[in-house]
Amino acid sequence: MKLNKALQLVLSLTAFLASSCGNEKAEGPNSTITITATTGMIADIVRNVAGEKAQVENLIGEGVDPHLYKPTSLDVKALQAADIVFYNGMKLEGKMSDVLDRIGKSGKKVIAVTDELAKDPDYALSGDDEHHPDPHVWMDVNGWKSAVNVVAAVLADYDPDNAAFYNNNADLYAADLAELNGYALDSIESIPENQRVLVTAHDAFHYMARAYGLEVRGIQGLSTESEAGVKDIEDLVDFLAERKIPAVFVESSVSDKNIKALVEGASARGHSVTIGGTLFSDAMGREGSYTGTYIGMIDHNVTTIARALGGKVPTGGMKGKLAPYEHR
Ligand SMILES: [Zn+2]
Structure with missing residues (x-):
C-alpha cells in the first residue's frame, strides 16, 4: 500500500508538472476511457473514481454467481474492446481466468483489484482448501479501500493528465467508505x-x-x-x-x-x-x-x-435509503 501511495504521488506530481508546462491535452468526447469490470462492486469503484471520464460495463450482473460464471462471446468482445479490464482476482472468477489471462497477455491492462490485498498476510485468508484464497474481500469495507487505491493508481497511470482528479475522487469515496465502516461496526x-x-x-x-x-x-x-x-x-x-x-x-x-x-x-x-x-x-x-x-x-x-438477530438499526439503514423490510 505504501508503494501504491508513492506511485500516486509521483503520478500526481507528473500531472502537475505537465499541466504547469502548458502541455495540457484538449479533452474531447473521444477521450472517454472504456473499462470492463467483472463484478458490479468493481464497476462501482470505477464509477466513483473515474466519473464521466470513463464508460464502465460490468459483466456479472444482479443475482449472478461469479464463481460459476462463464463468459459469453459478447463478454469476450467487451473485454477485448476495453482500454482497461478490472477483475477481482483471488480466484473469484473461477471460470473466467483463462480468458482474462489470454487478454492480459495480448498487452492490454488487465488488473486484479486485490493485487495489493492478496500480498497482505492479513487478507489472503484461506478457508477449507489451502489452495483457494478467500476472495470475498469486499465484505470488509476497510479492506476494500485498497481496491479503490488500485483503481485510482491504474487510472492515474493510464491518463496522467487527470491523475489529480482520480486521486481526489478516490479520497472522497474512501471517506464515504469510512462512514459505512463505522455504521457496520455500530450495527453489529x-x-x-x-x-x-x-x-x-x-x-x-x-x-x-x-x-x-x-x-x-x-x-x-x-x-x-x-x-x-x-x-x-x-x-x-x-x-x-x-x-x-x-x-x-x-x-x-x-x-x-x-x-x-x-x-x-x-x-x-x-x-x-x-x-x-x-x-x-x-x-x-x-x-x-x-x-x-x-x-x-x-x-x-x-x-x-x-x-x-436482535440488533438496533434505523429502519432505512445508514442513509434512510433502504426499502422497508419485506420478509422473503
Ligand atoms: Zn462467493
Whole structure:
C-alpha cells in the first residue's frame, strides 16, 4: 500500500508538472476511457473514481454467481474492446481466468483489484482448501479501500493528465467508505453478544465476520462449485438448535434450497428459525437502485443482519435509503 501511495504521488506530481508546462491535452468526447469490470462492486469503484471520464460495463450482473460464471462471446468482445479490464482476482472468477489471462497477455491492462490485498498476510485468508484464497474481500469495507487505491493508481497511470482528479475522487469515496465502516461496526455491536452469528448459504462472509465481530457459518464452502452434503446441513441444524440462533440468511446469487432445508431441519427439532432476509454476497442489487451500489449493498446487508438477530438499526439503514423490510 505504501508503494501504491508513492506511485500516486509521483503520478500526481507528473500531472502537475505537465499541466504547469502548458502541455495540457484538449479533452474531447473521444477521450472517454472504456473499462470492463467483472463484478458490479468493481464497476462501482470505477464509477466513483473515474466519473464521466470513463464508460464502465460490468459483466456479472444482479443475482449472478461469479464463481460459476462463464463468459459469453459478447463478454469476450467487451473485454477485448476495453482500454482497461478490472477483475477481482483471488480466484473469484473461477471460470473466467483463462480468458482474462489470454487478454492480459495480448498487452492490454488487465488488473486484479486485490493485487495489493492478496500480498497482505492479513487478507489472503484461506478457508477449507489451502489452495483457494478467500476472495470475498469486499465484505470488509476497510479492506476494500485498497481496491479503490488500485483503481485510482491504474487510472492515474493510464491518463496522467487527470491523475489529480482520480486521486481526489478516490479520497472522497474512501471517506464515504469510512462512514459505512463505522455504521457496520455500530450495527453489529448492537446485536446481543450471544446472537452475533451469521448463517448463510456459502462462505462469503469471513472477512465481514472478522471486521465487525460476527461468528460465521456457511453451508457451502468458499466457492459455490462444491455441493453441500447432508452431513453439513445436519451439523448446522444441531448448531442452530444448540445456540438458539433466531435467523438464517439467503443470498441473492445462490440458490436458497440449502437454507430452506436448514429451516425445516431446525423446525423438526423443535427450534424455530426464520429467514432473516436476502443478503447480497457476490453480486449487488438492481442496477440504478441504492442496493445496486457498493455502499447500498453493504448497508442493506448490515442492516438486515442486525435487525434479524436482535440488533438496533434505523429502519432505512445508514442513509434512510433502504426499502422497508419485506420478509422473503
Ligand atoms: Zn462467493
